[in-house]
Amino acid sequence: MIAVTPQRNSSLSLWQNLGRRSFAYWLIFPVLLLILGLNLYPTIQGILTSFTNQSLIDPSHSGYIGIDNYFKLLQDPVFRVSLGHSLELTFAAVLLQVILGLIMAHLLIQKVPGIHFFRSVAMITWVLPIIASVVMFRFITLPNYGLINIVLKELGLAPLARNWFGDEKYAFLLVLIMHLWRNVPFYAIAFMAAMQAIPADLYEAARIDGAGDWRQFWFVTLPNLRYIILVMVVLHVTFTFNNFDFVFLSTGGGPVNATEVLPTYIYKQAWNGYALGYASAGGVIMLVILVVLVLVCNKFIKGLSEQ
Amino acid sequence: MKGAFPIRRLVTYFGLSIFYVFLLLPIAWLVLSSFRNSDSVQSGRLIPASSELTFQNYVETFQISNFVTYLVNSFVIAFSVMLLTVFLGSLGAYSLSRFAMKGKKLFMMAALLPQFFPYVLVLIPFYVLMSSLNLVDTHVGLILTHSSLTLPFALWMLTGYFNAIPVELDQAALIDGCSRLGVLFRILYPVAIPGLVVAGFFAFVVSWGDYLFVSILSQSNQTQTLPIGLQTFMSSLEVRWGLITAGTVLAIIPTVIFFSIVQRRLVSGLTAGAVK
Numbered sequence: 001m002i003a004v005t006p007q008r009n010s011s012l013s014l015w016q017n018l019g020r021r022s023f024a025y026w027l028i029f030p031v032l033l034l035i036l037g038l039n040l041y042p043t044i045q046g047i048l049t050s051f052t053n054q055s056l057i058d059p060s061h062s063g064y065i066g067i068d069n070y071f072k073l074l075q076d077p078v079f080r081v082s083l084g085h086s087l088e089l090t091f092a093a094v095l096l097q098v099i100l101g102l103i104m105a106h107l108l109i110q111k112v113p114g115i116h117f118f119r120s121v122a123m124i125t126w127v128l129p130i131i132a133s134v135v136m137f138r139f140i141t142l143p144n145y146g147l148i149n150i151v152l153k154e155l156g157l158a159p160l161a162r163n164w165f166g167d168e169k170y171a172f173l174l175v176l177i178m179h180l181w182r183n184v185p186f187y188a189i190a191f192m193a194a195m196q197a198i199p200a201d202l203y204e205a206a207r208i209d210g211a212g213d214w215r216q217f218w219f220v221t222l223p224n225l226r227y228i229i230l231v232m233v234v235l236h237v238t239f240t241f242n243n244f245d246f247v248f249l250s251t252g253g254g255p256v257n258a259t260e261v262l263p264t265y266i267y268k269q270a271w272n273g274y275a276l277g278y279a280s281a282g283g284v285i286m287l288v289i290l291v292v293l294v295l296v297c298n299k300f301i302k303g304l305s306e307q
Numbered sequence: 308m309k310g311a312f313p314i315r316r317l318v319t320y321f322g323l324s325i326f327y328v329f330l331l332l333p334i335a336w337l338v339l340s341s342f343r344n345s346d347s348v349q350s351g352r353l354i355p356a357s358s359e360l361t362f363q364n365y366v367e368t369f370q371i372s373n374f375v376t377y378l379v380n381s382f383v384i385a386f387s388v389m390l391l392t393v394f395l396g397s398l399g400a401y402s403l404s405r406f407a408m409k410g411k412k413l414f415m416m417a418a419l420l421p422q423f424f425p426y427v428l429v430l431i432p433f434y435v436l437m438s439s440l441n442l443v444d445t446h447v448g449l450i451l452t453h454s455s456l457t458l459p460f461a462l463w464m465l466t467g468y469f470n471a472i473p474v475e476l477d478q479a480a481l482i483d484g485c486s487r488l489g490v491l492f493r494i495l496y497p498v499a500i501p502g503l504v505v506a507g508f509f510a511f512v513v514s515w516g517d518y519l520f521v522s523i524l525s526q527s528n529q530t531q532t533l534p535i536g537l538q539t540f541m542s543s544l545e546v547r548w549g550l551i552t553a554g555t556v557l558a559i560i561p562t563v564i565f566f567s568i569v570q571r572r573l574v575s576g577l578t579a580g581a582v583k
Binding site: 023024025027028030031032034035036037038039040041042043045046047049059103104107108110112118120121122123124125127128129130131132133135136137138139140142144145147150151153154181184185189190193238241242244245248249262263266267270271276279280282283284286287290291294 | 350430462
């Protein structure tokens with residue numbers, strides 16, 4: 001009824017109101033500043049750099065050269081080899097990780113004595129620094145006193161012993177194996193958690209309909225894991241395609257480019273070859289491929305679910 | 308079903324043993340070798356004699372100049388990243404979870420999108436940016452860098468955690484005279500501890516293990532961390548695998564201890580958003 005408010009108070013409440021509204025923005029401001037400033041801004045800057053001849057020797061002087069860098073890249077045989085390796089590695093690693101992850105999850109969900117131990121140590125490979133994993137794999141594959149060669153000799157298979165990382169045929173396989181070693185348990189644990197959330201009566205109904213183990217897995221388990229599979233695939237396509245550490249620290253891309261992937265190729269162009277513009281163009285190609293890969297995964301798995 | 312299918316149980320153990328030999332053998336071999344003297348490591352025998360076991364590798368690792376520096380740098384940087392990530396991440400998540408504001412979806416997208424950008428592309432302008440801010444070869448530069456890598460996940464995960472906490476709790480506290488920041492620290496923090504721990508652990512692991520950004524931003528042992536140190540060991544101490552393995556064991560101990568503490572919560576934390 002009495003709607004008379006003193007002028008001073010109303011302006012104060014307006015001020016408070018403004019403060020209240022902007023409070024939420026102030027809370028999120030530091031996070032956005034860090035993420036956008038240190039990730040988004042450099043990426044946009046990197047796309048611009050890819051059209052210049054910027055060099056690490058004198059970064060402040062560079063000129064616009066259009067799409068020359070892209071032309072040169074596509075003609076570079078090492079770039080093409082690296083691109084092939086990156087795609088092969090990503091495809092093979094993610095596919096095998098999903099399959100092995102499903103198998104391991106299926107084992108971990110069994111209620112056998114001691115299963116809690118297996119569940120609790122599973123993720124250990126995922127939390128270790130990648131350099132530590134590389135040291136372990138370099139160490140067990142050493143030519144003279146690595147574990148693998150020792151065991152081969154004990155088994156009387158000495159001719160099979162070799163310098164594994166130095167062998168063109170096996171180095172790439174070892175990089176793939178290191179990716180599996182690190183990530184399969186993460187898949188398994190994530191799938192296991194999702195499997196435990198599937199209502200038991202779905203299996204009950206399937207059994208009544210006469211479905212065996214395999215059909216239960218195919219028609220009950222798998223459809224219920226679609227979403228988590230999609231999340232893991234997208235996460236790991238990104239991780240594997242972008243990963244620099246495994247290759248750079250274990251083989252440096254060798255022997256004779258046998259393990260060269262896009263991240264290591266681009267890194268070397270920038271920091272050893274000083275060609276920042278050229279390297280950026282390689283990075284932009286990676287970005288485009290990655291966007292396409294993620295969209296394809298999304299489509300593919302969504303398509304599966306609508307069957 | 309207990310004991311009903313011994314064959315099934317046998318198959319399970321057989322499958323598990325294949326997976327776990329593959330997963331744990333490299334770690335076990337590393338730890339065992341770190342306690343062997345160099346003759347023993349190079350003997351090509353699987354099982355060392357007890358006289359060949361020694362702590363010498365660990366003693367020598369600490370005597371190598373720089374190892375302690377690497378260790379201290381790694382600790383300082385990873386702990387700061389952990390604290391910064393949890394603090395700023397929870398502020399952002401509080402904002403996204405509890406306040407109506409314009410552009411919420413856009414903020415979320417903008418925060419998550421950079422997760423998909425190739426690091427090698429980010430790195431080049433990033434280095435130019437850091438040198439213009441005079442942050443190359445500083446702890447602060449590395450802490451901010453690593454935080455920018457860990458914050459998107461923390462923001463995403465903590466927002467999910469906060470969303471699951473009933474708003475009635477906040478309202479009751481506000482009526483009792485609690486400030487809006489007080490609601491975050493006194494009401495949401497205690498309930499969301501599992502989420503905060505997982506976000507912090509994730510940040511620690513990322514920072515502790517990062518090689519790529521440190522290799523560009525660190526130019527002296529003022530700021531170099533363990534991954535750089537181990538890589539240097541591996542290339543310069545080529546034949547002294549006793550030292551390399553001991554250094555590696557020392558570098559993974561903090562992660563393993565931290566992991567064993569949060570392990571139960573890690574699974575639910577990492578997959579929380581995905582499983583629901």
